[in-house]
Amino acid sequence: xxxxxxxxxxxxxxxxxxxxxxxxxxxxxxxxxxxxxxxxxxxxxxxxxxxxxxxxxxxxxxxxxxxxxxxxxxxxxxxxxxxxxxxxxxxxxxxxxxxxxxxxxxxxxxxxxxxxxxxxxxxxxxxxxxxxxxxxxxxxxxxxxxxxxxxxxxxxxxxxxxxxxxxxxxxxxxxxxxxxxxxxxxxxxxxxxxxxxxxxxxxxxxxxxxxxxxxxxxxxxxxxxxxxxxxxxxxxxxxxxxxxxxxxxxxxxxxxxxxxxxxxxxxxxxxxxxxxxxxxxxxxxxxxxxxxxxxxxxxxxxxxxxxxxxxxxxxxxxxxxxxxxxxxxxxxxxxxxxxxxxxxxxxxxxxxxxxxxxxxxxxxxxxxxxxxxxxxxxxxxxxxxxxxxxxxxxxxxxxxxxxxxxxxxxxxxxxxxxxxxxxxxxxxxxxxxxxxxxxxxxxxxxxxxxxxxxxxxxxxxxxxxxxxxxxxxxxxxxxxxxxxxxxxxxxxxxxxxxxxxxxxxxxxxxxxxxxxxxxxxxxxxxxxxxxxxxxxxxxxxxxxxxxxxxxxxxxxxxxxxxxxxxxxxxxxxxxxxxxxxxxxxxxxxxxxxxxxxxxxxxxxxxxxxxxxxxxxx
Amino acid sequence: xxxxxxxxxxxxxxxxxxxxxxxxxxxxxxxxxxxxxxxxxxxxxxxx
Numbered sequence: 037x038x039x040x041x042x043x044x045x046x047x048x049x050x051x052x053x054x055x056x057x058x059x060x061x062x063x064x065x066x067x068x069x070x071x072x073x074x075x076x077x078x079x080x081x082x083x084x085x086x087x088x089x090x091x092x093x094x095x096x097x098x099x100x101x102x103x104x105x106x107x108x109x110x111x112x113x114x115x116x117x118x119x120x121x122x123x124x125x126x127x128x129x130x131x132x133x134x135x136x137x138x139x140x141x142x143x144x145x146x147x148x149x150x151x152x153x154x155x156x157x158x159x160x161x162x163x164x165x166x167x168x169x170x171x172x173x174x175x176x177x178x179x180x181x182x183x184x185x186x187x188x189x190x191x192x193x194x195x196x197x198x199x200x201x202x203x204x205x206x207x208x209x210x211x212x213x214x215x216x217x218x219x220x221x222x223x224x225x226x227x228x229x230x231x232x233x234x235x236x237x238x239x240x241x242x243x244x245x246x247x248x249x250x251x252x253x254x255x256x257x258x259x260x261x262x263x264x265x266x267x268x269x270x271x272x273x274x275x276x277x278x279x280x281x282x283x284x285x286x287x288x289x290x291x292x293x294x295x296x297x298x299x300x301x302x303x304x305x306x307x308x309x310x311x312x313x314x315x316x317x318x319x320x321x322x323x324x325x326x327x328x329x330x331x332x333x334x335x336x337x338x339x340x341x342x343x344x345x346x347x348x349x350x351x352x353x354x355x356x357x358x359x360x361x362x363x364x365x366x367x368x369x370x371x372x373x374x375x376x377x378x379x380x381x382x383x384x385x386x387x388x389x390x391x392x393x394x395x396x397x398x399x400x401x402x403x404x405x406x407x408x409x410x411x412x413x414x415x416x417x418x419x420x421x422x423x424x425x426x427x428x429x430x431x432x433x434x435x436x437x438x439x440x441x442x443x444x445x446x447x448x449x450x451x452x453x454x455x456x457x458x459x460x461x462x463x464x465x466x467x468x469x470x471x472x473x474x475x476x477x478x479x480x481x482x483x484x485x486x487x488x489x490x491x492x493x494x495x496x497x498x499x500x501x502x503x504x505x506x507x508x509x510x511x512x513x514x515x516x517x518x519x520x521x522x523x524x525x526x527x528x529x530x531x532x533x534x535x536x537x538x539x540x541x542x543x544x545x546x547x548x549x550x551x552x553x554x555x556x557x558x559x560x561x562x563x564x565x566x567x568x569x570x571x572x573x574x575x576x577x578x579x580x581x582x583x584x585x586x587x588x589x590x591x592x593x594x595x596x597x598x599x600x601x602x603x604x605x606x607x608x609x610x611x612x613x614x615x616x617x618x619x620x621x622x623x624x625x626x627x628x629x630x631x632x633x634x635x636x637x638x639x640x641x642x643x644x645x646x647x648x649x650x651x652x653x
Numbered sequence: 654x655x656x657x658x659x660x661x662x663x664x665x666x667x668x669x670x671x672x673x674x675x676x677x678x679x680x681x682x683x684x685x686x687x688x689x690x691x692x693x694x695x696x697x698x699x700x701x
Contacts, residue, residue, distance in 0.1 A: 057678070071699075161699075310701055329699030336677075440656075445663035452670035459677020500696040510696050529698040578696055 044131060047142035050451070051127030054150040058159065058461060059119055061469040068115035070468025070509045071332065073162030075115035077479070079103045080520035083611070086619055087289025089522060090542040092296075097285040097623065098165045098248045099517070112471070119164050119469075123150050125171030125245075130420070133174040134363060134427050138438070140450040141431030148426045149174075151454035153325035153337060153345065154419045156461040157412070160332035160468055162512070166413055169252030172245035173420050176256055179242050180263035181368050183235035183275065186228065232271075234640050237633035239264065240278045244630040247282035250290075251407060255416050257283065258378070262371050281629060284622045290404065292615045299406030300537035301396040307531070308386030309411040312337040315346075317387035321380060322346045324419050327412045328531075331510075332468070334460040345457045349422045356425030359432045364424075376421030382414035406539075467508035474514075475505060477595030481572055482518050484592060484599055490569025490606050491522040491542070496579025497550055499526045504576045505596070515572055524568060542566070550580075556587030563602045567609035571600040 062068070068075040079085075081103035087093030106114050130149040136142050158166055239260055246256025257279035264275045290297065309317040309326040312333055320326035323346035325337050336342065361369045385391045386409065398405040408414070434446055485492055494515040502510050516523040524546055527538035538544060549562040563571065571588055575596055588600035 306701065328701060330701055331699050440659060445660070445667035448667035449670050452667070452674040455674030455678055456670055459674060459680075462678055498696055500698050502696045510698070530695055531698050532700045533697070580695060 047146040055123035066471025071162035075111040093289040122167040122171030129174030136431040138434035140434040144430035145427030157327040169246040176242035179238040186232040240633040296539040297403030301400040307410040352426040356429035359428035375417040379417035386411040475596035477597040492570040498579040501577040560587040569606040573598040
């Protein structure tokens with residue numbers, strides 16, 4: 037009989053194998069550049085990286101973290117590591133959270149956690165940072181569950197046999213917690229308190245992993261509070277504090293930003309979950325797909341396999357939830373179901389007629405509600421629930437079939453199932469994940485503007501590019517992640533021919549200037565008046581018509597990226613120092629606390645490892 | 654005999670599933686993209 041450790045190891049290998057298969061295009065040399073994903077050799081650390089520019093802080097603290105990391109390693113290496121890690125985390129985390137008893141169950145969890153429409157569609161859209169939240173989610177659930185149980189004499193997430201687990205029946209706390217060790221010895225209250233702090237440290241670390249983007253931070257906070265939530269304030273407050281703490285790096289810049297805090301309500305229809313096939317958006321969401329962008333949706337989602345995927349998820353939920361209850365306990369399962377349903381509802385809101393009107397109002401009137409526009413990303417907790425249920429359902433099925441059939445066909449079937457349901461995942465990922473080689477002019481322009489205090493305008497004035505040297509994909513303008521200076525780029529998005537309003541006032545002023553079709557002198561004066569001292573022109577990409585640049589001084593021309601100097605005095609743009617110090621100070625505080633939590637948890641794990649008895653055989 | 658038939662049927666189904674998966678992955682990964690975004694005059698973030 038195969039040992040449990042060996043089975044888990046096999047499942048981990050399956051996670052690694054599938055992850056490498058999805059990221060196969062990355063074997064080629066170059067930098068990651070596809071849709072929202074932009075990696076450059078050394079991303080500069082600018083004020084915008086911390087959300088201190090005039091742009092809405094959508095990629096905060098992500099940009100700062102990438103910029104800091106790319107000071108240590110080249111962006112080509114970093115780009116590959118940060119894509120692989122969340123996939124490995126998701127697979128291995130789901131395995132360890134559920135701990136199915138059979139090999140088919142383990143392989144089902146491992147395979148489905150990595151190879152599912154949600155992961156593939158978000159990866160194809162270049163939103164790898166959101167997948168960090170997805171990868172950290174099972175670990176966060178595990179840590180939050182352990183925090184909730186710390187001091188109650190049990191640890192969730194360990195394999196249990198159905199029926200042996202004392203069911204808390206959804207009660208938040210026991211009246212008489214069992215404070216005894218398995219051997220019967222009483223636990224020291226100080227040790228219990230210490231254990232709870234350690235679990236809180238683990239929870240904070242995983243929350244921080246989720247919180248590299250605002251959406252991930254909010255999802256992580258919701259999951260942590262719901263799973264670790266308690267009626268006892270002394271237990272709830274530390275979790276709430278951790279959940280709020282990880283929001284600060286993006287929340288404070290957002291609240292103090294000159295950028296608009298409300299968004300274009302037409303974005304609700306543009307970014308709402310999409311029906312990938314006849315049957316409505318909710319059916320697509322139930323199959324874990326439904327991203328708004330048809331360009332990154334695998335073609336198979338539109339046909340029979342899409343329907344089969346939805347049926348498979350529903351069947352897994354029906355068959356797997358009772359097994360989940362037995363394995364994870366009633367309380368944790370109920371909370372996971374609650375989170376999954378909440379995620380499903382949030383994801384579907386923009387696609388439901390009455391609810392969409394309400395969301396449009398919220399996006400127009402309420403600060404920050406624009407985060408809800410892209411509905412499908414909120415599906416994440418439901419995806420976790422579906423993955424765990426699939427593993428539990430397959431575990432149950434394998435148990436029943438074990439007496440009648442040899443094991444290997446079931447293993448083969450489970451290995452093949454995610455690939456059969458989504459066979460074209462590699463195809464949709466190939467263009468955006470195939471690395472590119474930047475033309476040499478990018479580095480020359482970056483070197484030339486290094487150290488400038490004046491802003492750089494990037495033309496063509498459009499937010500997305502389609503470069504000849506990066507075929508088969510549209511990409512976010514890489515200039516802000518190449519140039520070590522403040523950049524002014526278009527932030528209005530075009531979706532299906534509809535131009536959605538932006539939020540950056542600096543970009544709005546440039547758009548107004550360009551809309552007036554200024555002559556060469558008027559353009560130079562207008563830019564200088566806005567504090568723009570440089571203009572970068574990217575060639576080899578379609579985009580809006582260029583203004584007449586003859587009033588500017590050419591600095592570097594003839595290459596794929598051209599640089600012009602705005603002549604004459606350039607207005608200095610005042611930057612409020614108070615905002616800068618408040619944001620940087622809070623960032624440092626959050627970083628210090630997260631690092632301290634990581635250190636505490638690492639030290640404890642090392643100590644446990646050193647003092648664990650050596651086992652043999 | 655019954656066990657042998659069950660094993661054979663399960664094996665055939667498993668092999669079919671694995672074959673379909675491999676064929677699907679290889680076929681889709683070697684297909685040319687259906688459209689070229691560079692042909693659009695204004696680059697779009699995406700299309701519904």
